[in-house]
């Protein structure tokens with residue numbers, strides 16, 4: 001039974017957390033890659049867009065909870081999500097009108113848009129803190145577990161326990177639905193195809209009667225939706241803290257670049273590559289090794305890197321990919 | 336400036352993970368259309384009259400240039416490289432700001448319309464370069480051509496496939512994988528999808544083999560026979576004039592010679608300078 005115990009420990013400590021984290025990164029990276037493909041710049045404000053969207057969603061969640069409305073076993077935040085997305089979409093559209101459009105009309109070099117997005121990042125950063133404060137907020141309610149450790153042990157008789165949190169299951173399910181909807185939209189609907197056409201050839205899109213400003217607005221709305229969903233799922237799974245959303249920008253960019261910037265499929269693959277590497281490299285494998293090789297007594301925890309260094313993992317992956325496959329795993333723009 | 340230089344503003348590290356090096360459009364897509372005025376008595380179907388203007392704040396490229404197309408006819412523009420042929424086409428399509436002159440279509444003054452609205456007014460344009468969506472399939476390219484239409488486009492697509500059977504064969508293939516000749520067919524097909532009342536082609540036979548070129552010419556003539564007026568820029572002056580009802584020789588942004596195709600072919604000066612004797 002030791003192999004089974006090893007497998008359960010692996011699922012519990014590596015696979016499930018990494019899958020949930022990977023889904024969150026993938027949703028974030030999709031937003032980044034979409035803006036990159038259509039507006040031609042890497043949006044440094046994406047992490048803080050996620051934070052803002054989550055903050056709005058939390059506020060609405062609190063209001064719903066105060067009114068006694070809940071979703072039973074599911075987190076109330078799901079109910080608040082549409083309003084969170086609407087608020088975030090309004091903010092990014094306002095930002096586009098006030099900041100990015102100015103440069104777009106001037107045909108400014110996109111590097112200038114990148115710098116502008118850094119400014120927008122700081123602004124949104126402050127806005128989020130004004131809105132909800134700098135502290136950690138936990139807003140997950142409803143049932144905590146789909147499977148908990150004790151039930152699992154009783155059910156299987158294994159020594160090792162397995163827990164599947166509601167938020168983890170929810171993250172993966174919502175991510176699958178959102179990704180499916182996004183691909184359906186981009187490949188099957190007229191507006192989605194118009195977005196792809198614009199990202200292929202702006203002038204020709206114009207000559208086909210596609211209104212470029214409409215495409216840009218639609219892109220921002222979708223990016224705001226993706227950012228808010230990613231942010232809320234991340235916040236439900238861990239906790240909401242504005243600073244964490246600034247930090248998560250690095251693994252999200254790593255995911256988008258690893259997958260191939262501008263390529264939605266790559267963003268998803270990249271999200272999981274980064275998440276699994278990060279979790280696997282910072283996990284102490286001692287327990288799993290103990291089940292597999294009972295006689296072996298290694299000196300340490302078999303942990304490659306301390307969890308403090310988890311962001312270094314994104315950096316290393318980024319560098320390796322840029323060195324050996326600069327266009328990313330799926331063909332994106334060459335870097 | 337190369338695309339990369341434009342994207343990075345000629346400075347700093349050239350890392351495409353920060354900036355997408357794809358070139359931006361050249362037209363300001365946020366420009367709103369102005370009002371449509373009345374045309375003038377006795378106008379041809381399309382006329383760009385007395386057009387002067389250039390790119391952005393740069394010098395004038397066009398100098399009092401006039402181009403017109405009558406209903407059911409083919410008009411061609413020929414001239415040396417850099418004469419401003421493509422610029423004249425763009426000017427007629429509203430892709431650059433005219434300092435002087437006006438564009439009138441089918442009895443209406445459309446000088447103030449932006450390119451999107453000129454498409455809606457019935458103009459179709461195949462630019463000289465970048466005239467397809469490379470990452471989209473042939474069929475999607477045609478669908479995008481029909482973007483402004485709300486009705487069923489299946490019939491029009493079938494007509495385009497009849498005209499260019501190779502496109503039907505390759506309809507699921509990414510347009511970027513097509514050969515030069517196939518790309519040009521797709522580009523013309525895309526423009527036909529709006530069912531325009533006027534078709535503008537900028538060097539549709541550029542960079543294709545002589546056999547494919549003859550075939551393309553045949554198709555273009557077939558389109559014109561169907562009653563669609565065509566304004567075309569062509570570097571193969573002889574062939575172009577042979578099929579032209581009206582021909583314009585452009586030199587340095589100004590009209591140098593104008594006449595029917597036959598007249599110009601028999602004009603000694605035109606023969607010597609443009610048709611090689």
Ligand SMILES: Nc1ncnc2c1ncn2[C@@H]1O[C@H](COP(=O)(O)OP(=O)(O)O)[C@@H](O)[C@H]1O
Pocket residue numbers: 361390393396414415416417418419420421422423
């Ligand atoms: N996008 C542009 N910006 C500035 N100048 C341009 C641009 N495109 C063309 N020109 C200039 O306009 C002139 C005419 O070019 P063009 O109309 O392309 O000539 P043709 O099509 O007859 O070969 C050339 O001197 C060219 O350098």
Ligand SMILES: [Mg+2]
Pocket residue numbers: 420421422463538
């Ligand atoms: Mg030209």
